[in-house]
Amino acid sequence: MTASGTALPLTDNASDIVREALAAHAGVPGALLPILHAVQDALGHIPGDAVPQIANALNLSRAEVHGVVTYYHHFRATPPGRQVIQLCRAEACQAQGADALLAHATKRLGCALHATSPDGAYTLEPVYCLGLCASSPALLWGDELHARVTPERFDRLVAESRSTA
Ligand code: FES
The missing domain is CATH 3.40.30.10 (Glutaredoxin)
Incomplete structure (x- = not known):
């Protein structure tokens, strides 16, 4: 996030990782949680700009995806410490x-x-x-x-x- 609260654009690598997680779970019922786990395992957190990408792919609203990310303490919206x-x-x-x-x-x-x-x-x-x-x-x-x-x-x-x- 920037100081103004705007999500930073995904890097190419992060975008690829989100795309790979989506592809690996394409058509799987209840795929949101496994996708979020895969993204966080790879990136250490769920970048804000990944939310619309995931929402679009799963035909969910951004609010629904954001709600799941913030509901479970396991998921981080910001990068963890080293x-x-x-x-x-x-x-x-x-x-x-x-x-x-x-x-x-x-x-x-x-x-x-x-x-x-x-x-x-x-x-x-x-x-x-x-x-x-x-x-x-x-x-x-x-x-x-x-x-x-x-x-x-x-x-x-x-x-x-x-x-x-
Ligand atoms: S309660 Fe089992 S390891 Fe802490």
Whole structure:
């Protein structure tokens, strides 16, 4: 988005990716969600200019597509930070200190859940169970699972990520 709130035009690459996602799901009933997943997997978010392209292809209104993108927290309308951290917010992790870990993480990174740190380095997202309930609290840092994450361990992960960035 520009400062005036206008969506930036899609790059050729992004437009190709949207076209490929549409082609891969052409004629499939209920294709909107798989298409949005495919676009976000490839681009990291759903660019605003992809919305009319998707709406036209599926014979939906822009408002309908936009509504789905904004309804599901999983979908991002803006690019994520360079690293995405998903903190487990489900019950077993809650019982083992996930709230304290979340409070620490938001303070340490300077951003809330569903937001990106001011330096653009980290996006913090909730996730609901990573299958590590016996070793909670857990988080997914990019593609890496981490169990029994204390605030101190979280700080070490941040330090390691900065040294390898
Ligand atoms: S509840 Fe957090 S990993 Fe299962």
